[in-house]
Amino acid sequence: MTATLAYDVAAAAERLRPHVRHTPLLRAEVDGKPVVLKLEHLQRTGSFKLRGALNALLTGERPDRVVTASGGNHGIGVAAAAAILGLPATVYVPTSVPEGKARRIEGAGARLVRVGDRYADAAAAAHEAAAKPGVRYVEAYNDPAVVAGQGTAAAEIVRDAPEVDSIAVAVGGGGLAAGVALGGGGRLTVAVEPEHCAGLHAALAAGKPVDAEVNSVASSALGATRVGEVPFEVLSTHPVRSLLVPDDEILAARDRLWEEFRLAVEPAAAVSFAAWLRGTVPGERPCVILCGANTDWLP
Incomplete structure (x- = not known):
């Protein structure tokens, strides 16, 4: 690898x-x-x-929709990468997400969904939403x-x-x-x-x-x-x-x-x-x- x-x-x-x-x-x-x-x-x-999120979306088959979970910066990057490629995006975040980052995720064009008070809660919801045909889950780092x-x-x-x-x-x-x-x-x-x-x-x-x-x-x-x-x-x-x-x-x-x-x-x-x-x-x-x-x- x-x-x-x-x-x-x-x-x-x-x-x-x-x-x-x-x-x-x-x-x-x-x-x-x-x-x-x-x-x-x-x-x-x-x-x-933005670098990693966009490279992931430019690699492999083009999805119909993009989903991710984030504490903030990754969600902003995914939202912007999806917008560059003309793809709809949903970003799941914990309720503890800083308001400045939540605002920027939505400002970049993504739908923002708050779930639970931990990143793990948001990630679980995002993976469930991504388990559908044509949906791409963009990992934050893995x-x-x-x-x-x-x-x-x-x-x-x-x-x-x-x-x-x-x-x-x-x-x-x-x-x-x-x-x-x-x-x-x-x-x-x-x-x-x-x-x-x-x-x-x-x-x-x-x-x-x-x-x-x-x-x-x-x-x-x-x-x-x-x-x-x-x-x-x-x-x-x-x-x-x-x-x-x-x-x-x-x-x-x-x-x-x-x-x-x-x-x-x-x-x-x-x-x-x-x-x-x-x-x-x-x-x-x-x-x-x-x-x-x-x-x-x-x-």
Whole structure:
């Protein structure tokens, strides 16, 4: 599977080129240290999720209708991808979904359905709705086509900043981190999670995906109860460093991005920058991915 996925990152880039933004890099210096920031929060839909969702829908047979479950960003990405292709979409979300993300899902053209107070409730309802002919369920991260699509962000980093030797990325279900591992051209993937929302860290310790605690200021975006099987296969066979950061440092990093650069991101997008600020991201020329900006936030 891994070799096929690696090949698919290049194919995904060609499929996505007409539809997604090649997001910019910001070369900066903070506290006397150089860092490269990948501004993926400037992607259409406000996060990287459009890449994977659209690549999945462009792969295989065209469906009549699209269904997914989401805590927010994935749903926005699927809604936008379906709209690009002229397909109707329904997104199931838990009642705890942030209102800013719910508004953006509907604004992208999808029907929004609130079910239960946990992501698992929304996912169960979405899978039931998708068990009909002509309906495509778009996975948030546990799909090779989704992972390959997310990997195009890393391929852009390699193209634009070949000097980068490590890429730091926030982890929820693991799709973006796995994409970075595949699209990063052998560079170290630095997988960063909140201390109490660390499914990948638990999986690497156990040698397989396991259920983990979900309790963080970033859990609306990184709140998968366990890392996906597909991302885990990639991340357990590529160079990966797993790091954890506390919630107070995540919020401080988010605020620092605003104060220093006027970059407004959601807490999940500041997780990797928090690890860089505390000095735990390895590499002489690291790149930090800012992955999303879909909560309503004022500094």
